[in-house]
Amino acid sequence: MxxxxxxxxxxxxxxxxxxxxxxxxxxxxxxxxxxxxxxxxxxxxxxxxxxxxSDVVRAAQAGLVIGGASGAVLGALAAVYFPIVGEQPQWGIAAVLAMAGAVFGAWSASLIGVSTPxxxxxxxxxxxxxxxxxxxxxxxxxxxxxxxxxxxxxxxxxxxxxxxxxxxxxx
CATH class of the missing domain: 3.30.70 (Alpha-Beta Plaits)
Known part of the structure; x- marks a missing residue:
């Protein structure tokens, strides 16, 4: 350390x-x-x-958390209310949207963080x-x-x- x-x-x-x-x-x-x-x-x-x-690392971390949480919530809603196959919830979509949200959140937040002192x-x-x-x-x-x-x-x-x-x- x-x-x-x-x-x-x-x-x-x-x-x-x-x-x-x-x-x-x-x-x-x-x-x-x-x-x-x-x-x-x-x-x-x-x-x-x-x-x-710059604050790129801090911003990317925040974007990762916020994007992942948002993606998980949207994924859970989609899994329950809009199942792809059958009428049972499709929980895999929640995991996929959580990961996609985390990646997108980290990327977009880092674009802002790189320009912030x-x-x-x-x-x-x-x-x-x-x-x-x-x-x-x-x-x-x-x-x-x-x-x-x-x-x-x-x-x-x-x-x-x-x-x-x-x-x-x-x-």
Missing amino acids: RRRIYWLLPDLACARKTMDDLLLARIQEQHIHFVAREGTDLTGLHEANILQT SHRLERFTKAIDEGQILLMVDVPRSRVDEIEQRLQALHPEAHLEGVEPDIPAFP
């Missing part, structure tokens, strides 16, 4: 040095993510992708707009204190913004 540590860095030079220090601390590049205002050249830094900067990053919007760079580093639970202390010692100009108790498994 990993924890996500948030840091606000004042400029690109500090971000590049922090990236090097994290690599020297044996944090893999895939676990280091930088977010800056649009147009900032993050060459040499591992920029956060759409999964980390992440609710996890809302509190950093003002700082990012002012030119600061957000660092998100995912570390094993056992190394959180070590990495925090290391970055505080090497980068007093950076600000620790907290640790997220759990990070999504997917992004």
